[in-house]
Amino acid sequence: MATVRLSFSPAPVHVRTARLVGVAVARRAGVREDLLDEVRLAIGEACTRAVALHRQYNVPDPVLVEMSDSGAYAVRVVDRAPIEASIGLAALDADQLANESLNEDDLTTGVGFALLAGFVEDLQVRPVDEGVGTEVRMVWPVQR
Amino acid sequence: MELSLATRAVGKHTVLEVGGEVDVYTAPRLRERLLELVDGGARHVVVDLGRVDFLDSTGLGVLVGALKRLRAAGGSFALVCGKEPLLKIFRITALDQVFPLHPTVDAAIGADPSGAGA
Numbered sequence: 001m002a003t004v005r006l007s008f009s010p011a012p013v014h015v016r017t018a019r020l021v022g023v024a025v026a027r028r029a030g031v032r033e034d035l036l037d038e039v040r041l042a043i044g045e046a047c048t049r050a051v052a053l054h055r056q057y058n059v060p061d062p063v064l065v066e067m068s069d070s071g072a073y074a075v076r077v078v079d080r081a082p083i084e085a086s087i088g089l090a091a092l093d094a095d096q097l098a099n100e101s102l103n104e105d106d107l108t109t110g111v112g113f114a115l116l117a118g119f120v121e122d123l124q125v126r127p128v129d130e131g132v133g134t135e136v137r138m139v140w141p142v143q144r
Numbered sequence: 145m146e147l148s149l150a151t152r153a154v155g156k157h158t159v160l161e162v163g164g165e166v167d168v169y170t171a172p173r174l175r176e177r178l179l180e181l182v183d184g185g186a187r188h189v190v191v192d193l194g195r196v197d198f199l200d201s202t203g204l205g206v207l208v209g210a211l212k213r214l215r216a217a218g219g220s221f222a223l224v225c226g227k228e229p230l231l232k233i234f235r236i237t238a239l240d241q242v243f244p245l246h247p248t249v250d251a252a253i254g255a256d257p258s259g260a261g262a
Binding site for chain 2: 012013015016019037040041044045048051052092093094097098100104105107108109111112114115118119
């Protein structure tokens with residue numbers, strides 16, 4: 001089993017780094033080549049969400065990304081924002097997306113969740129075990 | 145790859161060619177450029193995503209914002225996107241039902257009734 005941990009200041013510029021590392025570790029772990037685009041997008045969305053929450057709540061703590069390949073490729077993205085964690089958001093339909101009154105931030109959040117839910121079969125969003133924050137956990141199968 | 149933005153006029157249409165990665169870090173530059181175009185009088189905008197190799201929810205939010213602004217101004221907005229990985233992103237988010245999506249710039253301009261006669 002190998003674990004790679006990356007923690008970064010909650011700034012948009014670092015999300016790309018997290019994506020690159022996440023895909024590199026996925027490839028090394030044996031995730032199928034045709035899934036890597038989805039891995040890249042999903043890790044990016046989870047980190048984007050975490051950075052947005054840290055900025056919204058003025059949380060200077062780093063965002064943590066933990067990747068491990070024990071049996072499958074599992075990625076945890078942990079934020080420290082004081083919110084009720086839930087993935088219970090219904091996906092926005094086309095009418096809602098095109099609605100004039102929907103602001104860009106809410107739209108981006110809804111679209112981000114739609115991408116996570118659409119690209120990650122094994123997805124969990126739950127409160128962290130200790131302290132405040134949310135953990136987005138994503139798992140992909142690996143080939144050995 | 146860094147974000148690249150290039151604008152050209154095709155008749156009544158303004159074509160914005162986007163390349164590289166559109167994400168939470170680079171999307172503000174795309175938003176700014178689209179705002180500049182609309183403020184500068186562009187009313188029929190085609191965004192060519194042909195050279196985009198990454199697009200996330202932030203980038204999609206910017207594109208929807210531009211679509212709404214242009215429609216409110218009586219204009220039109222269309223996307224050029226022929227790559228399957230990107231098309232899948234539009235399908236999964238239901239945004240394929242919101243944006244006019246075309247495989248080529250010519251097809252996008254030809255399909256725009258409001259800007260016909262370019």
